[in-house]
Amino acid sequence: MSQSLDRALTLLGSLGDGPVSLGQAAASIGVHKSTALRLLRTLEEHGFVHRLSDRRYRLGGRVLSLAQRALQGIDVRQVAAPYLAALHERFGCTVQLAVLEDDEVLYLDELTGRWSTGAGLPDRIGRRAPAAGTAIGRVLLAGLPQDGRAEEELPAELAAVRRRGWAAESSGHLETVTSVAAPVAGSDRRAVAACAVSAPADRVSPAELVRLVPELLCTAEAISLAYGGSPTPRWCENRCGARPVVRASRT
Incomplete structure (x- = not known):
């Protein structure tokens, strides 16, 4: 990779945390301000960077456009959308869909709950988080192929998640939020992928959220079936009527 391209990509990554000044941009890639300014101007010409009235720089609309197109290209998001919407409408909690990339969770979709205003729940679409620190991430880690290893050789927490088919989070890096998550299975x-239901802990207790697990499992398994996967049905036939023989096109 060329040095200029490497610097430009690193600079774009630093802008993901919010607007920066020219000096901050230069410091983030370890160059003189004049070099950073040339890179910023080039990125601005192509729409990847936007210069604010206070002379700081933020990500431009081209980045958002490409990100949206990339998310739309991941068809599990499109398949899951109506099922997530139905779950959101029934219970009013925040619902999310995510995939695993390396050791991080990438959030593909989110419908915020009725308590999001004033509760500080962020819009996570397009954001990443350490997989081990979230319920949705632990579900995905538990679903990784284990190269033939027996379940008892998995880390104890992930082995427990795999056995019961879902994960819970009542504290952690988002201490005000409780969350339960379940996997979406492929063929x-x-x-x-995985989907999750979250709510502020001061509005919905962990026990109340856990009572939604059957509905969450039903949703996850219905998405799996619509995606063309082969889940092990636990709730769908009794709750929403989804059956393995009903497959939707993934085109």
């Missing part, structure tokens, strides 16, 4: 029964 080989491995997790290709």
Whole structure:
């Protein structure tokens, strides 16, 4: 990779945390301000960077456009959308869809709950988080192929998640939020994505949220079936009527 391209990409990554001044931009890639200014101007010409009235720089609309197109290209998001919407409408909690990339969770979709205003729940679409620190991430990690290893050789927490088919989070890096998550299975029964239900802990207790697990499992398994996967049905036939023989096109 050329040095200029490497610097430009690093600079774009630093802008993901919010607007920066020219000096901050230069410091983020370890160059003189004049070099940073040339890179910023080039990125601005192509729409990747926008200069604000206070002379700071933020990500431009071209980045947002490309990100949206990339998310739309991941068809599990499109398949899951109506099921997530139905779950959101029934219970009013925040619902999310995510995939695993390396050791991070990438959030593909989110419908914020009725308590989001004033509760500080962020819009996570397009954001990343350490997988081990979230319920949705632990579900995805538990669904990774284990190269033939027995379940008892998994880390104890992930082995427990795999056995029960869902994960819970009542504290952690988002201490005001409780969350439960379940996997979306692909054709080989491995997790290709995961969906979660979250709510502020001062509005919905962990016990109340756990009572939604059957509905969450039903939603996750219905998405799996619509995606063309092969889940092990636990709730769908009794709750929403989804059956393995009903497959939707993934085109």
